[in-house]
Amino acid sequence: MKDKPSELSEHWPGAPVAGNGLLDRRVFLRGTLGGLTLSFTAPLAAAPRDALVPTQRAPGRPFENYGQPSPHERSVVRWIAATEGVPGNGISWTPLEQLDGALTPNGLHFERHHNGIPDIDPALHRLRIGGAVARPLEFDIEALLRYPRVSRQCFVECGGNSNAAWRRRPVQTTAGNFHGLVSASEWTGVPLAPLLDQAEVDAKARWVIAEGADAFSLTMSIPLSKARDDCLLALFQNGERIRPAQGYPLRLLVPGWEGVLNVKWLKNLYLAEQPAMARNETARYTELMPDGRARQFTFTMGPKSLITRPSAQMRLPSPGFYEISGLAWSGHGRVSRVEVSADGGESWAEAALAEPVLPAALTRFRAPWRWSGGPAVLQSRVTDETGRVQPSRAELLAERGRHGYYHYNAIVSWAVAADGYLTHAYVDTPPETTPLEDLFMDEKWD
Numbered sequence: 001m002k003d004k005p006s007e008l009s010e011h012w013p014g015a016p017v018a019g020n021g022l023l024d025r026r027v028f029l030r031g032t033l034g035g036l037t038l039s040f041t042a043p044l045a046a047a048p049r050d051a052l053v054p055t056q057r058a059p060g061r062p063f064e065n066y067g068q069p070s071p072h073e074r075s076v077v078r079w080i081a082a083t084e085g086v087p088g089n090g091i092s093w094t095p096l097e098q099l100d101g102a103l104t105p106n107g108l109h110f111e112r113h114h115n116g117i118p119d120i121d122p123a124l125h126r127l128r129i130g131g132a133v134a135r136p137l138e139f140d141i142e143a144l145l146r147y148p149r150v151s152r153q154c155f156v157e158c159g160g161n162s163n164a165a166w167r168r169r170p171v172q173t174t175a176g177n178f179h180g181l182v183s184a185s186e187w188t189g190v191p192l193a194p195l196l197d198q199a200e201v202d203a204k205a206r207w208v209i210a211e212g213a214d215a216f217s218l219t220m221s222i223p224l225s226k227a228r229d230d231c232l233l234a235l236f237q238n239g240e241r242i243r244p245a246q247g248y249p250l251r252l253l254v255p256g257w258e259g260v261l262n263v264k265w266l267k268n269l270y271l272a273e274q275p276a277m278a279r280n281e282t283a284r285y286t287e288l289m290p291d292g293r294a295r296q297f298t299f300t301m302g303p304k305s306l307i308t309r310p311s312a313q314m315r316l317p318s319p320g321f322y323e324i325s326g327l328a329w330s331g332h333g334r335v336s337r338v339e340v341s342a343d344g345g346e347s348w349a350e351a352a353l354a355e356p357v358l359p360a361a362l363t364r365f366r367a368p369w370r371w372s373g374g375p376a377v378l379q380s381r382v383t384d385e386t387g388r389v390q391p392s393r394a395e396l397l398a399e400r401g402r403h404g405y406y407h408y409n410a411i412v413s414w415a416v417a418a419d420g421y422l423t424h425a426y427v428d429t430p431p432e433t434t435p436l437e438d439l440f441m442d443e444k445w446d
């Protein structure tokens, strides 16, 4: 098949920098495509005189008080999975493959609720700080709104995100419905540390036990050191007050740590010497390791990355130029590099990182690629500023064993077939045929 019109100029100065058509990321510098000439459209035979298009001939529609996306974007929605008969217990995934940039629109933030979204009147809501403190305190929202605020861009990722990849056979769905229990926002609110100081925390206290005002009363234990370090009482999300689904009027933000610690509808902070040993830190969010011992309090979300475009269930229309684009993050700090492979990890090219690169935030990466029309396997691999590297699937399984459910952060592989269709693939672990545990995983979320 001949490329017509040709997407790549004959005079393209760069050479492929890795196998199977990966090009030098420097074509993206300065936004000029560095000498790369792209054309995805045929030139007009003769330039016509510009006629008015219909929308120029009549006035547009009037203003509205709160804007909505274009009706043409109605398919950009979250996919919801909830328990039958208990519609408030379930999850919804951010459609990562349909978005770009590094922040998630508020209406598409992923959700995890255990017992529905409470309808809270901010005038009646109270936050209490008690337990091992000299001065127990109670705040209403009005009082909290008077404290100095800080803003921080960071992700919230469920510890159970990507858990379908623990299954023995690759699950076929979109990137978002697979890995979209992660979203990122600019959160604004009151740092927890000065409020703890105001409450005069006892010297013996080591844990802050946070409780939500929902019908699940989610209760989670957070080390006092983390609470003092960078936890935030978040009141705003991407500039507006937090959405009900994200914890209106108040959520605890625990940057870089497991999503479940980010208690929504926060009503209580209880200082204690010991953790609460509540349901979601004992019966859940713990897991059996290969040596037979259980792992508990796995707080930090490890380095992870994912190509969102192109990704599973998309079809490349024809051979030629593509921008590979995705997201990388680490709860341990900033992303320091992302590499991309088009040959299943045989060779790697450095991706361009979009600024700003912030700690515990989503970082957008991009890499130019020329698809030859043959089979390819697309992968990305992140290294964070602490030197931690995203593991291959084989490395993750070797370390964690076969009872994993949480914290899956291995390299994701998208196989490109000769017809351009992308599927989810396992490339470094043999296909397995015992699907029993896979069936068992079905109705578990957390």
Ligand SMILES: Nc1nc2c(c(=O)[nH]1)N[C@H]1C(S)=C(S)[C@@H](COP(=O)(O)O)O[C@H]1N2
Residues within 6 Å of the ligand: 109, 110, 111, 112, 113, 114, 115, 156, 157, 158, 159, 211, 212, 213, 214, 216, 217, 218, 245, 246, 247, 258, 259, 260, 261, 262, 263, 264, 265, 446
């Ligand atoms: N009060 C309360 N807080 C909660 C939950 C909940 O069910 N109730 N779910 C937790 C879990 S498991 C996750 S992953 C995150 C999800 O946050 P989101 O719904 O804003 O994406 O909130 C956490 N905070």
Ligand SMILES: [Mo]
Residues within 6 Å of the ligand: 112, 157, 158, 159, 160, 259, 260, 446
């Ligand atoms: Mo979660």
